[in-house]
Amino acid sequence: MRLSSVLALVAAGALSAGVALxxxxxxxxxxxxxxxxLAGGAVVTQWPNVKLWVEQVNSRGGxxxxxEMMSIELIEYDDKTNPGEHIKLAQRLxxxxxxxxxxxxYGTGFNIATAPIYGKYDxxxxxxxxxxxxxxxxxxxxxxxxxxxxxxTAFVDGVKEILVEQRAAGEIGNEVAMVNVADAFGIELxxxxxxxFAEEGFEIxxxxxxxxxxxxxxxVMKGAKDxxxxxxxxxxxxxxxxxxxxxxxxxxxxVNVYYSAVATSFPAFGNAYGSKINNVLGAGGTNVDDPxxxxxxxxxxxxxxxxxDYWASANTYAALQILEQAIVGxxxxxxxxxxxxxxxxxxxxxxxxxxxxxxxxxxxWSVGQWQDGVFRGVKGSNVDGAAKVRLKDGWK
Amino acid sequence: xxxxxxxxLLLSGTYxxxxxxxxxxxxxxxxxxxxxxxxxxxxxxxxxxxxxTQNLSPLITVLILVPLSFIGNWLIYKFxxxxxxxxxxxxxxxxxxxxxxxFGMSFIIIGIMVSIEGGFFAYxxxxxxxxxxxxxxxxxxxxxxxxxxxxxxxxxxxxxxSRQGMAVRAVSVSNEAAGLxxxxxxxxxxxxxxxxxxxxxxxxALISTFITLxxxxxxxxxxxxxxxxxxxxxxxxxxxxxxxxxxxxxxxxVATLVDPGLTLASAYFIFICVLLLRPQxxxxxxxx
Numbered sequence: 001m002r003l004s005s006v007l008a009l010v011a012a013g014a015l016s017a018g019v020a021l022x023x024x025x026x027x028x029x030x031x032x033x034x035x036x037x038l039a040g041g042a043v044v045t046q047w048p049n050v051k052l053w054v055e056q057v058n059s060r061g062g063x064x065x066x067x068e069m070m071s072i073e074l075i076e077y078d079d080k081t082n083p084g085e086h087i088k089l090a091q092r093l094x095x096x097x098x099x100x101x102x103x104x105x106y107g108t109g110f111n112i113a114t115a116p117i118y119g120k121y122d123x124x125x126x127x128x129x130x131x132x133x134x135x136x137x138x139x140x141x142x143x144x145x146x147x148x149x150x151x152x153t154a155f156v157d158g159v160k161e162i163l164v165e166q167r168a169a170g171e172i173g174n175e176v177a178m179v180n181v182a183d184a185f186g187i188e189l190x191x192x193x194x195x196x197f198a199e200e201g202f203e204i205x206x207x208x209x210x211x212x213x214x215x216x217x218x219x220v221m222k223g224a225k226d227x228x229x230x231x232x233x234x235x236x237x238x239x240x241x242x243x244x245x246x247x248x249x250x251x252x253x254x255v256n257v258y259y260s261a262v263a264t265s266f267p268a269f270g271n272a273y274g275s276k277i278n279n280v281l282g283a284g285g286t287n288v289d290d291p292x293x294x295x296x297x298x299x300x301x302x303x304x305x306x307x308x309d310y311w312a313s314a315n316t317y318a319a320l321q322i323l324e325q326a327i328v329g330x331x332x333x334x335x336x337x338x339x340x341x342x343x344x345x346x347x348x349x350x351x352x353x354x355x356x357x358x359x360x361x362x363x364x365w366s367v368g369q370w371q372d373g374v375f376r377g378v379k380g381s382n383v384d385g386a387a388k389v390r391l392k393d394g395w396k
Numbered sequence: 397x398x399x400x401x402x403x404x405l406l407l408s409g410t411y412x413x414x415x416x417x418x419x420x421x422x423x424x425x426x427x428x429x430x431x432x433x434x435x436x437x438x439x440x441x442x443x444x445x446x447x448x449t450q451n452l453s454p455l456i457t458v459l460i461l462v463p464l465s466f467i468g469n470w471l472i473y474k475f476x477x478x479x480x481x482x483x484x485x486x487x488x489x490x491x492x493x494x495x496x497x498x499f500g501m502s503f504i505i506i507g508i509m510v511s512i513e514g515g516f517f518a519y520x521x522x523x524x525x526x527x528x529x530x531x532x533x534x535x536x537x538x539x540x541x542x543x544x545x546x547x548x549x550x551x552x553x554x555x556x557x558s559r560q561g562m563a564v565r566a567v568s569v570s571n572e573a574a575g576l577x578x579x580x581x582x583x584x585x586x587x588x589x590x591x592x593x594x595x596x597x598x599x600x601a602l603i604s605t606f607i608t609l610x611x612x613x614x615x616x617x618x619x620x621x622x623x624x625x626x627x628x629x630x631x632x633x634x635x636x637x638x639x640x641x642x643x644x645x646x647x648x649x650v651a652t653l654v655d656p657g658l659t660l661a662s663a664y665f666i667f668i669c670v671l672l673l674r675p676q677x678x679x680x681x682x683x684x
Contacts, residue, residue, distance in 0.1 A: 035612050039610065043514035210656035211656075211660050213616050239610075246520060263516075266518075271519075
């Protein structure tokens, strides 16, 4: 053989060996709102955690999949808060981009809408922002779908427990003022709350709904104030959680228990109102004193520049940790094997030790409270470090 | 009763701020600006960003927005809208073209805003309670109402007293006739478009002090502005103001006396009634 061809062979051999070593890439697909009505929430809770986790994994050299180190390649799309658009993009992720795994969508409706298509391609969906009472039915139909943030009933139960406790302590009476946003989320929660509150002997003396995006919530707040109830509960979405708080401050609402649902746990909520919303209750919660959570929050701020929310942010990160440990534990990118691994094992996450029973992880916070600038968890399931519920004491 | 009146009037201040700009752009420049809501949100974003990063009062942001939004909107008219105006052979064609063009523009603006701030523009300014004739409200809403009234008054005076305002009114009646009497229709249209955009951006900055907006909510405000402009009659500021008052008071009355869930229904119900009984709007000219 001529020298040049021998050299060429050797070079080709070396090159192909080098290429084989660097070949390990796990394609991860993530579709969530970056524009549209739910973008405000997804930008706080979902996207930063995806970015944080991918960066951390890649800086460690990637994941060890059966002896081979594989880095994560993130493919992200904006679903514009449109379910039709999301399904189209999910199809693209599965068939065109051929991703190995996906990050579960943001929003209950989106998780349920995409369960069939992700199920068809065997993608495990570790859903976080998906709260429903129909989990048994859904997981029976879609065995690839996992839930981690609790049921609608648990969501309402947290509030109900606080009302019962405060009534027993003589701080509130039987009267409750309750409002909800006229969207599937608010309506479902209000319906469930009416049942559960009535069971405990509470009387809902002011019971109104308002359209999403109502610019002037003062009639609603004035009505609640006039009812004289010492407890106020709002099954609200981000814009109205902010709006209702503002109105409560203006009207100096005289209640001992004030709860608004989504976005109360956002750092922006605390920043907008400062000390005035001290002792306001809201959906979610977290235990900032837990060392794992504290470490996670610090890393989140350093890497993404944003403060995580005090609710689903930690769960979103935990879901990605579960995916990581399942891939590493199963030692393969075979999605069926990884899905089975998720069902059969427990995982060490920032939310503690998580495991699934019937595809449901029963470790989550349901109610939190702003206490001196920190939104602490006060009610939850299988979580430690619940702070004591304080009474609302004026709006200064 | 008093609560309804006061809250309703304050709400109409918000609605007037949202609608006056579109009235000028559609009534005079004949541009159905579907990106109107996005310009409103741009003003809100400016206010939010300057308040949270530089601790700048939204009132100062409003002063900064006056020249900035005027120039910005004038440039949009000159480079994006004028080619359409020159090209269209009929008023209908211009409307369709401007709808399509501004619709596309709204997505560009949303994209830019999302890249600056994808979350909620959550801040509060002057959120102190104040009592007016027995009803409590917040200082920021009152301020928005007062400024809306001042802007409406200034626009009305300018349009009806000044010579330039007369030219603007002439163009809103008829482009051809105005051109025949020596009015530079293009220059006047550009001026009206720019002023309309400026009023909208200022409105956005003011309402952001008490309404939590985000990059994607512009379309809701475009729709509200559209109702008010059509209801009040295209081209007349008085119409927008009266329509805003009717809408604000009725919505508040329905929310207090019946159910807050019916506010949208009542707004659109009035809209349909006006269209059925007086299609040109309250102050509009009957179409020939």
